[in-house]
Amino acid sequence: MSKRVVLVIGTPCVGKTSISRLLTSKLGAFYVNLTDLALSENLVLGKDEERTSVIVDENRMRHRIRAIVKNCDKGDIVIDGHYAVRVVPDELTTCVFVLRRDPVELRKFMAHCNFYGRKLWENLASEILDVCLCEALSVCEKEKVCELDVSGRNVEEIVCEVLGVLNGSKECHVGVVDWLGKLESEGLLEEFLRV
Template identity: 45%
Template sequence: MVNYDLKERRIIIVTGTPGVGKSAVSRALSKELKAEYIDLTEFVKKHGLIEGYDEDRETFIVDEEKVCIRLQEFIEGLNAQNIVIDGHYGVFTVSPEKVYRVFVLRRHPAELREVLLARGYSDRKIAENLASEILDVCLIDAIKRCGRDKVCEIDVTGKDVGCVVKKIVENLSGRRPCEIGIVDWLGELEREGRLDEFLTF
């Protein structure tokens, strides 16, 4: 068994609004990198870290502090060079200095709406997630928490999983620079006169 030096370890976070394709991309990326894959939703369930259910927001409540501690213990016990963490609050579950890179997946609100409708989400939950995508919430969280230098945005609109994984791998190997500010859903929808259709409260 190879024991990896912890300094060589790369913790890669894949984040983005629910429905952008984090899990599909993270699973394929983990295979490609022979990385350990951690789905935060599964992780919190398996480790009993769900504290309740928020009826209004239709989402489970977790204590991010506790998740952070358990995840760190779990990661320390792993013997893997690459670790891929999949979750829309992923940046809050690892100490920023331990994060190697954050990939923020972006998907055009029209495509995202289709995914969320197919999941059977309520109108309210769809509206909340669309607003979050339009207002760059995950991107801002990633930059605030980990700093611009570690953050890469990838527009997955109309792209298949393989294509997205290829871009990520190229970035990790230094063949493609990270980009930030590549999408402007707010401006785009506004220019098309379609903002009201997507940004509703």
Template identity: 35%
Template structure:
């Protein structure tokens, strides 16, 4: 079984994935780390300081891991594009995401793009199949992980619980200076 933990950068995917993996004894694949480490990319986008993933290479890499592991957790903002059996979409207040990404040293253009992606529900809209959405804003990691375990156990599906559009419409029209 492939469990995808997806969402905009800064929502808490890696933290949640690690705790979930430890609690369930499941291998976690950090997509960003594996893409860099095993050169599973086509090129580096210098402007956005990110890699253009070679999805075919990444898929083959994941299949090799699945040969050894019964269940895996795919941690990354593109994990929902990797044919998961179950997708958890983490959401977070755009102001918190902005602050976290700035603290990580993201360029203003990349911060803006990711805040806009969160406001527009990009990861949620792209997710197919069984999808469960969680707002992580000001929530405890263990509480989030326990909710994920219950959702998976009972095959729950939930979408549309978060709506940032009206509150943050101005972010959608900002131009980069």
């Protein structure tokens, strides 16, 4: 039986971990959180002092992910992390869900996650400029990439849609949001895009 490897990516605070955990339980899957993996197995090169975060050793992590997928005894593996497409080889990847959230809502979520100042504005700019989506499209086959607008939706609803895509009953697309256009039409672009 071939294994399904499902990536859940998106800007920090967009809701990846909440969705991945429920998805994992519904699928009876094996769950990998890349942030936890990097820290628990010390797959790091050093610290980014300015951003108070760690710099992940992507080569060592790629080797580790290959081993996890190979040795996993479950049929489905859910991998949660904003840089998952950089460390999970494309040939192992079944599907990449790129979660998108309206920047006005995401800003509030980020405040709850204790993001402020430069870290908040940099991450909001990433969402506005489609950074995760572009990265996924640059390394994965387009057919594998599924962009989901999760704004204003609860975790249960979103997981239901993800399951629909995985079982083939729902189609998925890319190009479903236009945050630049939306913010501009609301007169909010300058306030939000300050980097």
